Amino acid sequence: MRTFFLQRDPDTNPEIPDSLPEAAARILEGLNPVQRQAVQVTEGPVLIIAGPGSGKTRTLTHRIAYLIATGRARPHQILALTFTNKAAREMMERIERLVGAEAARHIWMGTFHAIFARILRREGQRIGYTPDFSIYDTDDAERLLRELMARYHIDPRQYSPRTIRHLISGAKNQMIGPEEYARLVASPVQEKAAKLYGPYQEALRKANALDFDDLLLKPIELFEQHPDVLQRYQERWRYLHIDEYQDTNRAQYVLARKLAAAHRNLCVVGDDAQSIYAFRGADIGNILSFQRDYPDATVIRLEQNYRSTRRILKLAEAIIQHNRDQLEKRLWTENPEGDPIVLIEALSERDEAQKVEQRIRDLHVRYGYGFRDFAVLYRTNAQSRSLEEALRRGGIPYRVVGGLSFYQRKEIKDVLAYLRLLVNPHDAASLQRVINYPARGIGQRTVEVLMDYARQHGLSLWQAIERVEEVGLSARAQKAVQEFHFLIARHAAKMDTVPVDELARTLLQESGLLEELRREGTPEALARWENVQEMLNAIAEYVATAGEQATLSGFLQEVALLTDLDEMPEDNRVTLMTLHASKGLEFPVVFITGLEEGLFPLAQATQDRKDLEEERRLFYVGVTRAQRHLFLCYARSRYRYGEQQPSVRSRFLEELDTDVIVTEAGLPFRRGEVLDRRPRSERYVELDSHYYRRPLQQRSSSGATRRVVYDEGAGEIVPGARVEHAIFGEGKVLALEGQGDQARAIVFFPEVGQKKLVLKFARLRRID
DNA sequence: GGGTGGCATCTTTTT
């Protein structure tokens, strides 16, 4: 079952001691000297520049715990802002271990969007939003825009609603209002966007709805119009922390500045080299100019990497050195050299996927890596398909993160629309979504008439429905509309008396949605039905955990901000995801696929230096996810627009000047050189087919418990065992020496004599 | 008003 990340508003001060001296000492232990410094500078602005794998989260969490343990701050006086719920939860769990669950629960921790949605819930009334406002995701926003485009006679085929939304969102991210944007217009599309921007905002307001950008902009508006409110929050939060500071946009920057103005205890953590969200308004300038904004800031650099092998870090440096505009930073590690990075060339995407599958199988069997130790990364979500197919064929369990997430599925959005309508009937997007789903005789024409009426009388669509008799519809249509109205109103009236989970269940029942899915009877419909049930369970769970504070609108607002990425990968599966989604994660084995011109870097990003540098940082992010083994893959041809098209190796590979990469044949890779033209069979060392015939067993291994397993069912290699070698034939193990990757066996082969073999490479098979 | 079939259209990345 899905568990939601929900937190009570941590206002009240719990009964926890003022300080925890023994915890404070423990918190400092296990940190390196630089990290310790970052934890102990508790006053004034702090900039922590943290390279990949440098223990950034650890440092941040220890810092927060330290503030509590030393009594410098009460838990509810600390605000920590992240970009994903997952990051927040991870930090929360660590803090719990350091200072206890009770104290941790009262820290204000969460994503920017979630925290400010909560603020708006409490204070939004001052700027005209009731607490039951709806949150519109990009889908809802585009739906709204589409409607406006129709009204303004803008052809959606000529100017896509998506582009328009993107432009408006970009303007909002930079805090540019409709009037100002209209002045800046420089192209026909922008002109259309400018025309729609104002009406779009108006439509949102009329629906008592906010889009993602509004969740940041409206709090700014609130704080500017009501300095007393700002002052209250400034005083409440004595310590402000921001993770992934390089990803903040203009609005987030302004919010941070405002909130930190009184105490100036602002601690930001980030890595300019990992800035990959400029497309959604992130301004790398925020981190680059932090020292200018706060001249008295303490700057701390976490440069020691604990994650990756030397070779992987060398590659990362070789990549990033092609970018200008970097903060100075030198990564180093005490980790071993590690294996060379393997460059894999495939004939097609299918071939690429197959090779990835074989490598996973090989490493799983040979080193005993669990499936959860693998990540396969790609640039676009569409690339997952071929990989999924290959893994499914190979019987390797996997999960895909991102893509179409649970919350973006049609049936879930339908359910949410019904529920949103219940708490906020003015929510036009939700109303239009479900007014005729399941079909109940309210067609497009009827809806249009209602909308016209609403507009003429300055009403919301819902208000028009409330007085449907005046609208002048046919008797049949009017009756259908009235029935729908009654359905919603009847349930809305019970909101205060019936528990929300029960209410939701009966509403969906009576709407006919569940029946509709069951009636279809296809496996897909069944799956959708189950998803709906899961959603209902989640509501029940929410009621159980949030107790008194459980309101349907609260639930809906939290859910609107959740994504699949927030879920924990508990089972032992290979992870497939976009490079973007991989940020902040680490895996023993990483594959980066699709390193081809036009795909990575994406064609659209090759024109502008800034875009190209962002793509390069994305490559850097991907590479630095790997702990021990890294594979870089590309295909010589790929399906695009439903057609097989030749592709060219990525410039990111051609520009590398490094000796850490080898080809599949084990030869050093040199840029600009064609890999190999020999027939495939001779080209690379075939992986031992012996492994591939066996069904795979899931092993519950993680890095820590890794055993050297060279062959399933044949036992481990021990002195005295009879073994078989691919070239030398049968032999007998005389002795073993060395550890881990260095482990060697001395084997006597009757035909060739005594050999000393590195177990890792020899692939001995026990035969007795 | 509802349902079906054919055509066109894109595919960045996400809170």
Add this chain to the structure above:
DNA sequence: GATGCCACCC
């Protein structure tokens, strides 16, 4: 290669 939109028929 999937989704959305339109035209056509019931």
